[in-house]
Each structure stands twice: as structure tokens, then as C-alpha cells.
Amino acid sequence: MKHTRAELKSGSTTISKRASRALAAQSAALVRRGLRDLARDSNWLIKKLFTRRMNELVISPTGQVCATSYDARASRARISIFDIELSVPAFNLDVPYDQPPERPAERAPFAWSPCGRYVVAAAPDGSQELHLLDVQARTHVRLLNSFEYASASLAWSGSGNYFAASFAAGDFSSIRLWRKASDQELSLGRAEGEIAVADWIAARPGNDAAEDVGSFRNYGTLALSPGDEWLAAVAEIDGDWADDYLLLARVPSLRLADIHAGQGHITDLSWSRGPEQLVYCASGQAFRLDLESRKASPLPFAAELFRCHPTQPIAGCFASWLKNSAKGRLFVANLADGTVIDECPAEGVVDIRWSGDGTKLYAVTQDGLAYAHEVSI
Amino acid sequence: MTTHKARLPKPEERELSEKSAERTQLESDLADRELRLTSLHAELFAFERQYLRQVGLRYAELDELKALLAERMVEHDPGQERLHRAADQARARAQESQAAAGTEGLEAPPTFAPTAEIKSVYREVARRVHPDLTSDRADRAKRQTLMAAANAAYKSGNVTRLHTLLAEYEGSPEAVKGEGAGADLVRVIRQISQARNRISEIEAETEQIMRSDVFQLRVRCQEAAHAGRDLFQEMARRVGEQVATLQRRLQEQPVEVGS
Numbered sequence: 001m002k003h004t005r006a007e008l009k010s011g012s013t014t015i016s017k018r019a020s021r022a023l024a025a026q027s028a029a030l031v032r033r034g035l036r037d038l039a040r041d042s043n044w045l046i047k048k049l050f051t052r053r054m055n056e057l058v059i060s061p062t063g064q065v066c067a068t069s070y071d072a073r074a075s076r077a078r079i080s081i082f083d084i085e086l087s088v089p090a091f092n093l094d095v096p097y098d099q100p101p102e103r104p105a106e107r108a109p110f111a112w113s114p115c116g117r118y119v120v121a122a123a124p125d126g127s128q129e130l131h132l133l134d135v136q137a138r139t140h141v142r143l144l145n146s147f148e149y150a151s152a153s154l155a156w157s158g159s160g161n162y163f164a165a166s167f168a169a170g171d172f173s174s175i176r177l178w179r180k181a182s183d184q185e186l187s188l189g190r191a192e193g194e195i196a197v198a199d200w201i202a203a204r205p206g207n208d209a210a211e212d213v214g215s216f217r218n219y220g221t222l223a224l225s226p227g228d229e230w231l232a233a234v235a236e237i238d239g240d241w242a243d244d245y246l247l248l249a250r251v252p253s254l255r256l257a258d259i260h261a262g263q264g265h266i267t268d269l270s271w272s273r274g275p276e277q278l279v280y281c282a283s284g285q286a287f288r289l290d291l292e293s294r295k296a297s298p299l300p301f302a303a304e305l306f307r308c309h310p311t312q313p314i315a316g317c318f319a320s321w322l323k324n325s326a327k328g329r330l331f332v333a334n335l336a337d338g339t340v341i342d343e344c345p346a347e348g349v350v351d352i353r354w355s356g357d358g359t360k361l362y363a364v365t366q367d368g369l370a371y372a373h374e375v376s377i
Numbered sequence: 378m379t380t381h382k383a384r385l386p387k388p389e390e391r392e393l394s395e396k397s398a399e400r401t402q403l404e405s406d407l408a409d410r411e412l413r414l415t416s417l418h419a420e421l422f423a424f425e426r427q428y429l430r431q432v433g434l435r436y437a438e439l440d441e442l443k444a445l446l447a448e449r450m451v452e453h454d455p456g457q458e459r460l461h462r463a464a465d466q467a468r469a470r471a472q473e474s475q476a477a478a479g480t481e482g483l484e485a486p487p488t489f490a491p492t493a494e495i496k497s498v499y500r501e502v503a504r505r506v507h508p509d510l511t512s513d514r515a516d517r518a519k520r521q522t523l524m525a526a527a528n529a530a531y532k533s534g535n536v537t538r539l540h541t542l543l544a545e546y547e548g549s550p551e552a553v554k555g556e557g558a559g560a561d562l563v564r565v566i567r568q569i570s571q572a573r574n575r576i577s578e579i580e581a582e583t584e585q586i587m588r589s590d591v592f593q594l595r596v597r598c599q600e601a602a603h604a605g606r607d608l609f610q611e612m613a614r615r616v617g618e619q620v621a622t623l624q625r626r627l628q629e630q631p632v633e634v635g636s
Contacts, residue, residue, distance in 0.1 A: 089584060
């Protein structure tokens with residue numbers, strides 16, 4: 001298609017009429033684009049997903065958000081699925097809990113499969129069941145297992161080959177890892193590896209006799225490395241000024257390779273791809289842990305949530321406060337030069353995630369605001 | 378002297394009377410909700426067309442220039458496969474934007490602003506001919522046709538057409554009722570059930586609309602208007618700045634690959 005220079009002058013580019021084809025979808029795309037560009041200065045699309053307040057929200061690689069809702073009339077907990085990407089109504093999935101929760105959920109961990117089709121959901125409020133749900137088919141697949149203790153956190157590896165869960169039981173708390181047999185559905189029978197509290201308590205750095213096992217509170221975030229070589233886990237320690245521990249274990253045996261003392265409470269973990277590096281956030285500051293030297297160095301970003309991009313040296317982050325301001329912000333950071341590429345004011349963000357193809361960053365707040373950032377790579 | 382004893386209504390007649398009152402209330406409720414839903418559809422349709430005319434056309438212009446720029450890069454360095462792919466993608470996007478904005482935007486109708494009269498007539502039509510207020514299959518089919526025609530007339534502001542549709546139905550044999558209290562009671566109960574189902578459908582549809590991008594964009598525009606700002610104008614200006622930048626780049630020779 002050739003155009004003369006004269007044709008390209010301002011006002012001379014003509015928009016000829018064409019036969020309409022799937023016009024509704026096309027004009028909807030233009031509306032979405034305008035809405036997204038409205039948030040520019042930045043490149044963020046902001047939507048309201050739900051109106052009530054929810055704490056446990058987990059985003060999928062396809063931009064769906066999983067949450068626990070409670071049907072007060074039927075006295076039962078359900079899994080609610082909201083969609084950031086598409087303007088479709090939310091839907092609920094009923095889970096046949098053997099022991100139905102008796103009150104609204106305070107905490108119910110979820111883990112999305114890497115393809116975004118399945119979700120593993122723990123029963124809220126102390127029940128010990130883990131259930132597998134097919135979100136695409138909108139069905140409950142099966143009860144994966146009923147354990148002796150309640151799950152605290154769950155993680156699915158990026159390859160989909162491993163699944164990890166932590167169980168909260170004070171001194172008997174543990175982290176377990178399962179391997180998915182090829183071409184089979186996830187099965188949580190005998191674990192491939194396990195970390196007990198006693199395994200790392202004695203070996204932790206600066207081990208002090210005065211500090212006893214009782215200071216351990218729970219296991220926090222779990223994260224499997226992209227190459228399925230490492231599992232990183234947070235061991236949370238009681239006390240406002242206590243330092244949490246970062247446990248680094250080999251997959252699949254979960255043999256402990258390192259125990260690293262964080263600088264405060266650790267709020268998030270994320271692995272970057274090739275070369276593999278672990279980033280963690282402690283006391284509102286992001287740190288990078290070098291796997292060879294096992295030394296941590298601060299990154300030039302204040303952050304409580306941190307997600308490395310699946311292929312590029314950039315990360316999506318959330319910090320609940322800005323310098324000289326009570327406001328928080330979501331931002332995309334360049335890990336190569338330490339600059340902020342794009343940012344958006346935001347408060348109360350509880351989860352952030354990159355889409356499977358890395359083109360979008362999603363975030364969701366506890367009061368139902370969802371953010372989508374489109375990245376030009 | 379003859380004593381006249383007042384006949385007490387039969388149980389089914391009493392029940393019919395109560396259910397008829399309930400149905401009348403539901404008719405009114407359903408008509409209100411249909412009015413709101415149809416108005417919402419029409420308002421958003423008009424809003425979207427206005428957006429396409431004021432902002433969408435600028436996006437189409439921007440995408441056309443991006444496609445030209447990508448094609449210029451291919452001409453400059455035809456050996457690079459990634460440039461060909463980028464040019465194809467840019468051209469496809471330009472065509473999509475042009476199709477959406479070029480056709481729809483140019484023919485944008487005026488803003489939807491129904492008068493009190495047309496709202497009132499539409500509400501009466503919905504109350505009288507709503508397909509979920511009959512249990513007769515043939516009558517339902519006729520009402521569906523009438524309701525679709527009434528929706529179209531309402532959206533286009535044609536109050537005369539609405540009056541005609543109402544008169545047309547009132548004169549039809551389907552409008553005549555009565556086969557005894559028992560049969561009427563069954564009919565009314567079914568009509569109540571259908572009306573409730575339709576109310577639930579309207580609620581779900583309204584919720585879905587309120588989650589849509591176009592609704593959210595309208596909310597933003599209304600908020601901006603309250604603050605004395607014209608959001609469409611601001612958006613069009615921003616896209617226009619990008620258009621101007623691309624026009625300058627296209628006039629530069631040669632276009633650098635990767636620029």
C-alpha cells in the first residue's frame with residue numbers, strides 16, 4: 001500500500017468505510033484501549049471486580065482471580081472466580097467439603113496451575129482438605145487429600161511438574177513437595193520431600209540457645225524455581241522486630257541447602273529466569289539473593305510484593321507507601337539498570353502476577369480493584 | 378320479601394384475587410426494570426458510538442500511520458523477517474480499528490435522551506405485552522415480536538410506533554382472558570413465576586453490563602463531566618499528539634529500522 005507524502009500530512013489520512021465484520025468485538029477493543037490509555041500517564045487498565053472486601057485473592061496466568069466467598073443463607077463457603085481480562089460475570093464453584101466451614105473464610109490458600117485451567121484450593125478456616133477445581137469446565141474435579149493439619153500456603157511450579165504445600169501445626173509444621181507423574185493429573189499421595197521445623201531450627205544462622213522453637217510462627221510464601229531445581233520458603237518468626245528466615249531446599253528431596261536470615265518480615269518471594277536469582281521483600285525493601293555466594297544485596301526498590309517477568313529482566317512490584325506520602329504504588333521495574341519503567345498509584349494490593357506470555361501484569365486489591373498493565377517488549 | 382344472601386367467594390377465587398394482585402405488582406416491577414435495562418442498552422450504544430466518532434477515529438488514524446511506518450521499514454530493509462511480521466500485524470490492527478471506528482463512528486446517532494412521555498408509553502407497553510406475563514404459547518410468541526418492536530421503537534425515540542404497538546395488541550384476541558377461576562389461577566401462578574425469572578435475568582444482565590468496559594468508561598466520563606472536564610476531548614487530544622508525532626516520523630527520510 002503506497003502513500004504519497006502529501007497524503008500523510010495532517011488531516012489528509014482518510015479513513016475509508018469498510019464492510020463491518022465482528023464490529024462489536026472490534027469496537028469493544030477500541031473502548032478497552034481508550035479505557036487503558038485513560039490510566040496513562042501510565043499504561044494501566046483499572047477495573048472494579050467486586051464490591052466486598054476480601055483478603056485471600058490469587059491471580060491466574062490468564063487474568064482470573066480466585067477468592068473464597070461465603071453463602072450466609074446456605075452456610076457454606078464457595079470459590080468465586082472473577083475475570084480481570086474479560087468483561088464476563090463472576091461465577092461460583094461449590095466445593096463438597098467433608099467438613100463444611102462454619103463461618104466466613106478468613107484465610108484459604110489457592111494455587112493456580114501454570115496454564116490457568118486448574119486451581120488447588122484449601123478449605124478455609126482450619127479444615128485439612130485440598131481440592132482440585134477445573135475453572136475452565138467450572139467443575140470440582142476431586143478431593144486431592146485430607147491431611148492431618150491445615151494448609152498455610154500452596155505453590156505450583158512453573159513447569160506444572162511439582163506442587164508444594166505448607167501445613168501449619170506449630171512445632172509440627174511442615175513443607176511437602178509432590179511430583180506430578182507424566183500425563184497424569186495432580187495427585188497428593190506420598191510426598192517426594194518434606195521439611196520439618198526441627199530440620200532447620202538447629203541449623204539456622206546465629207543460632208542462639210535463648211531463641212527456642214516457640215518463636216516460629218508459621219510457614220509463609222513458597223516459590224519453586226523456573227528450572228524445578230529449588231524450593232524457596234519463608235519461615236515466619238513471631239515478634240514485630242523479628243527477622244524471618246528464608247529456606248532454600250533442593251527439589252525434589254527438599255534437602256536444605258541454605259537458611260538465610262531476612263532483614264525483617266519477608267512478605268514475598270520471586271524467582272527470575274536465566275540466570276536464576278531469588279528476589280525477596282523484607283520490611284518493605286526488595287533484596288536479591290545470589291545463589292552462588294548466598295549473599296543478599298538490596299535492590300533500589302521499596303516493595304512488599306515482587307514478581308519477576310517470565311522472560312525479561314523486569315519485575316512487577318507493589319509498595320504500600322511512597323516516600324513523603326501515605327499512598328502506595330504499583331510499578332514495573334527494570335532489573336538491569338534499576339529504573340522504574342512505569343507506575344500507578346495503588347493501595348491494598350494483595351497479589352500481582354504476570355500473564356503466561358508475559359505481555360501483561362495483573363494486580364488486585366482487597367477491596368476489588370484490578371489493574372492490568374500491558375508491556376511493550 | 379326475598380332475602381338475598383351475599384355469595385362468599387370460593388377458595389380458588391380468593392387465591393386468584395391475591396395472586397392477581399401479586400401479578401399486577403410484578404407487572405409494574407418488571408416494566409420498570411425492562412425500562413431501565415433497555416434505557417441502559419440504548420444509552421451505552423449511543424455512548425459507544427459517540428466515543429468511536431470522537432476518539433475511535435483518532436485511534437484508527439494512529440493505527441493507519443503505525444502500519445505505514447512498519448511498511449516503510451520493510452521497504453527500507455526487506456531482508457528482515459521480523460519487520461515483515463510486525464508490518465503484517467500493524468496492518469491487521471489498522472484494518473480492525475478502521476472497521477470499528479470508520480463505519481460505526483461516522484454514523485454515530487445523537488445522544489440517547491428519552492422524553493418522559495416515551496418512557497411512560499414504553500413502560501405501559503412492557504407492562505401490557507411483556508412475553509413473560511403470559512402462559513399461552515401463541516400469545517407469548519406474539520408478545521415477543523411486539524416487545525422486540527417496542528424496544529427498537531424506544532431506542533429510536535419513536536413514540537407513535539409505541540402507541541400503535543400497544544393498540545395493536547389491545548385489539549388482538551390474545552388480550553381477551555377468562556376460562557374460569559381454576560384455570561385463571563394456574564395461569565396467573567405461571568405468569569408470576571415467569572415474571573420472577575425474567576426479573577432475575579434482568580438483574581444478571583444489568584450486573585454484566587456494569588462490569589463492561591464501555592460502562593466503566595462512561596462512569597469515568599460522567600465523573601470527569603462533574604469536574605467540568607470533557608474526557609473524550611482529552612483522550613482525542615492525546616491520541617492526536619501521537620498521530621502528529623508519527624506524521625513527523627513518516628516525513629523523515631529514511632526511516633531507521635528499530636527507531
